[in-house]
């Protein structure tokens with residue numbers, strides 16, 4: 411059995427050992443492969459890193475990524491000193507009690523409860539958006555620019571909210587968007603989302619960076635013990651190495667994921683200043699480096715790229731339409747649809763169609779990637795104006811700034827089969843765990859049903875462009891695009 415002192419001697423970039431759950435690991439050769447960058451590991455070189463590691467890594471991560479010879483064996487616990495710096499920044503404990511869940515009447519109330527109760531680190535990660543925050547603000551503002559054209563006297567005693575999303579039956583036109591690292595805010599993490607998906611039969615698109623193992627999520631989504639069940643989709647960030655990408659795709663298939671959603675708006679991670687600021691402030695306060703939950707900055711200490719100046723982020727910045735063909739082949743056509751997440755222009759929607767993709771997912775990543783990016787509502791209208799054939803040939807889902815049942819219905823009227831929400835579900839699980847996720851879905855369900863009655867529709871397929879007024883947003887669309895020379899200026 412090793413001692414804490416022995417491990418402590420390997421505390422540098424040249425020889426870096428860490429202790430996790432009582433075992434020592436040699437991570438020297440893994441430093442530059444770590445998706446979060448080497449610095450966040452080096453901070454723990456020679457020490458017990460369990461507290462930092464636990465909330466953000468799913469079970470089995472070490473076994474998957476470290477060759478067996480790097481597993482050094484047990485460390486005598488009586489020889490290991492407690493972590494010197496237990497910064498409140500990394501705490502997942504919730505110091506304040508949220509108000510009773512019954513007082514949350516809408517998703518904004520849940521967000522408010524989360525802002526008071528989740529750790530500062532989790533809040534900074536969930537809440538942050540890129541640069542000037544313009545993309546995030548546009549998302550909310552653009553839903554408000556669309557109004558309804560309510561019809562009356564239509565017998566709306568019974569309404570149906572059923573929908574198919576990425577090929578799967580769902581009880582609502584709602585999907586849980588991929589969002590990473592939920593265990594930063596709650597010990598059950600993404601399991602809370604999976605339970606919500608199972609109970610209410612809505613799809614859950616699990617993030618590649620889920621802090622709960624995908625196998626566990628798949629088992630949880632498949633049944634909630636009462637004969638209900640949802641569907642799990644897998645969101646993939648394409649890694650640099652093809653063998654890693656192939657393993658991810660095979661894993662998604664093995665776990666029975668019913669769709670592969672490839673995120674294409676993330677050649678580098680957006681500059682999320684709230685997240686970075688929290689990390690810097692926590693570092694100042696504690697005197698030790700506190701990594702942002704997830705940011706490009708942490709890559710600064712990675713070894714230089716021998717090939718030149720390609721960004722050192724965790725995802726492939728070299729991903730292109732050619733590489734997509736390879737992904738298409740790996741996933742095949744039997745396992746469910748392949749969707750591209752992060753489409754933001756009519757041109758790329760058309761290219762996706764020509765590339766044989768089954769569905770597009772309009773998104774600016776909740777305003778966390780490109781600054782001044784268009785909202786999904788705007789992109790949808792752009793597609794309708796310049797290449798409407800895309801909507802006949804491919805399913806469209808979208809997200810960004812959706813906070814009300816009315817927003818969901820506007821998106822459906824624009825042509826979306828499903829509408830995803832990211833932050834609201836993270837806030838819900840952060841403040842209230844699984845019950846919070848249940849409540850968030852119930853709020854959306856009630857708002858959707860009520861609004862359907864108030865605008866005179868009894869099923870979602872009755873919604874179309876005549877159900878809404880998009881004049882304000884249309885005025886902000888590009889007048890012409892060289893890729894579509896023969897398009898009229900009307901929708």
Ligand SMILES: Cc1cc2nc3c(=O)[nH]c(=O)nc-3n(C[C@H](O)[C@H](O)[C@H](O)COP(=O)(O)O)c2cc1C
Pocket residue numbers: 535536537549587588589590617618619645673751773774775776777778809810811812830831832833834836
């Ligand atoms: C905390 C957080 C983590 C996220 N993680 C991922 C991810 O791992 N993969 C991904 O494709 N998108 C990710 N996103 C983006 C969401 O999938 C989604 O596009 C966005 O949250 C939608 O905007 P909304 O938060 O306004 O609903 C994340 C968003 C948040 C807020």
